[in-house]
Amino acid sequence: MPSEIRHIVFSTAEVGAAIREYRRHIGRPLPAGTLRHLDLHHGKGSSIRVSVHIAPDSGGRTEHCEFGSGELTDALILYCGAHHIPLPSAGVKTLQRFGDNLLLIVTLNLTGAGWPLSAGLAIQRPKLAPVADMEMAAAGD
Numbered sequence: 598m599p600s601e602i603r604h605i606v607f608s609t610a611e612v613g614a615a616i617r618e619y620r621r622h623i624g625r626p627l628p629a630g631t632l633r634h635l636d637l638h639h640g641k642g643s644s645i646r647v648s649v650h651i652a653p654d655s656g657g658r659t660e661h662c663e664f665g666s667g668e669l670t671d672a673l674i675l676y677c678g679a680h681h682i683p684l685p686s687a688g689v690k691t692l693q694r695f696g697d698n699l700l701l702i703v704t705l706n707l708t709g710a711g712w713p714l715s716a717g718l719a720i721q722r723p724k725l726a727p728v729a730d731m732e733m734a735a736a737g738d
Contacts, residue, residue: 600707605682607673607699609635612647616664618679619672627651628660637694640665645692645699666692673701 607615613632620627630653640646644666651660664672670690677684688703 601685601688601703601705602707603685603688603703605673605677605684605701605703606695607676607701609637609697609699611676612637612669612673612699613649615672615676616647616649616669619668619675622675627662628653630654630660633659637697637699639694645669645694647699669699670701673699677701 613635617627617632627649628651630651632649633652634648634650636648638646638648646666647664647669649662649664651662653660669692673692674684674690676682685703685705688705691702691704693700693702
């Protein structure tokens with residue numbers, strides 16, 4: 598069976614929207630207000646964490662919330678479904694920071710999957726045989 602690696606890149610605005618939609622969906626909405634700052638950073642091991650600062654619309658103190666990889670992954674999966682972004686349900690899902698963006702990596706039927714593997718696939722180009730060698734091989738058949 599063929600293997601598949603899918604990369605879906607989310608901007609910080611999309612990550613913020615995904616978190617807001619997810620928290621509303623599970624009945625634990627974020628505080629009302631404007632998302633002023635979203636910061637992606639590494640947690641323990643290779644996990645990703647997101648910190649958000651929400652300024653209340655009516656003034657007052659800015660709220661600070663943090664989200665771990667599990668909740669982020671769930672939020673992005675829900676976001677993909679709500680926005681008709683194709684996503685295999687059976688795939689293994691991991692997160693990577695990609696500059697200022699968040700990368701959701703989905704792999705099917707592949708061991709050792711993740712960004713380093715797929716990046717290596719993109720870097721290594723197949724070597725083409727010279728045309729004369731191909732013509733000789735075809736003539737020999």
